[in-house]
Amino acid sequence: MPEERPLMTTEDMRRVISRIAHEIIERNHGADNLLLVGLQRRGVPLAKRIASAIEDFEHVNVPVGALDINLYRDDLTSRPQPLVRPTALPISVDNRVVVLVDDVFYTGRTARAALNALMDLGRPTQVQLAVMIDRGHRELPIRADYVGKNVPTGLNQQIQVRVMEFDSAEEVVLVGHEREIMA
Numbered sequence: 001m002p003e004e005r006p007l008m009t010t011e012d013m014r015r016v017i018s019r020i021a022h023e024i025i026e027r028n029h030g031a032d033n034l035l036l037v038g039l040q041r042r043g044v045p046l047a048k049r050i051a052s053a054i055e056d057f058e059h060v061n062v063p064v065g066a067l068d069i070n071l072y073r074d075d076l077t078s079r080p081q082p083l084v085r086p087t088a089l090p091i092s093v094d095n096r097v098v099v100l101v102d103d104v105f106y107t108g109r110t111a112r113a114a115l116n117a118l119m120d121l122g123r124p125t126q127v128q129l130a131v132m133i134d135r136g137h138r139e140l141p142i143r144a145d146y147v148g149k150n151v152p153t154g155l156n157q158q159i160q161v162r163v164m165e166f167d168s169a170e171e172v173v174l175v176g177h178e179r180e181i182m183a
Contacts, residue, residue: 007151007159008172013132016148017046020130021053023146028097031060033125035096039103039114040068040085045163046132047101065089067100072113093122103161105131105147108140133159133172 008016025031031054038047044066051062068085100114111129118127130146135153149172151159157176162169 002175004160004173004175006171007133007174008149010170013148013170013172016132017049018053020146020148021050022057024050024099024128024130025054025058027128027145031058031062033095033097034062035065035089035091035093035098035124036062036101037065037067037089037093037098037114037118038101039110040066040070040087041166042103042161042163043067043101045165046103046161047099050099050101050130063090065091067114067117069110069113069117072117074109074113087117087121089121093118093124096124097126097128098124099128099130099146101130103132103163104159105129105134105144106137108138108142111142111144112140132161135159 028034036047036051038044047064051064054060054062066086066088068087070084098118100111102110105111115127118124128145131144132148134144134147134150137155151174153159153174154176157174160173160175162171162173164170
């Protein structure tokens with residue numbers, strides 16, 4: 001049976017979100033022209049938390065949207081019928097700095113699908129990527145601009161970012177067999 005090892009507590013996640021929010025503001029010289037877009041599912045509440053942190057210290061309301069990338073995945077034909085969730089953007093992506101937000105960055109294929117989906121919605125000035133966890137194993141030449149934590153993993157392991165909205169918990173755990181976790 002797979003074992004779980006805690007990687008981040010609720011408080012750790014709060015600190016990381018605050019740091020990422022500060023990095024976004026610093027890199028973009030403020031919050032003007034920003035649009036945060038969370039990838040369905042867990043990227044959406046994370047994007048909302050980052051926007052809230054930005055509002056707390058910049059006193060600027062950053063719009064937050066949700067993007068579903070299931071129909072843009074390159075493994076669409078090899079999976080069962082995808083569950084398509086809504087894409088909802090409060091404003092146009094045109095001429096905006098769009099920060100895509102996801103929970104776990106792994107091969108880069110989800111980020112590629114998100115870029116394709118986003119470009120079908122308009123033409124942003126710039127696209128940046130923020131992730132809670134980067135676990136390595138990249139298959140595409142894509143990197144995150146903002147990373148909460150780098151966690152090297154085995155191929156048979158998983159990282160689960162749990163958020164209250166879906167999991168009734170706020171934590172990050174490494175899931176795998178004990179010998180894999182200890183390695």
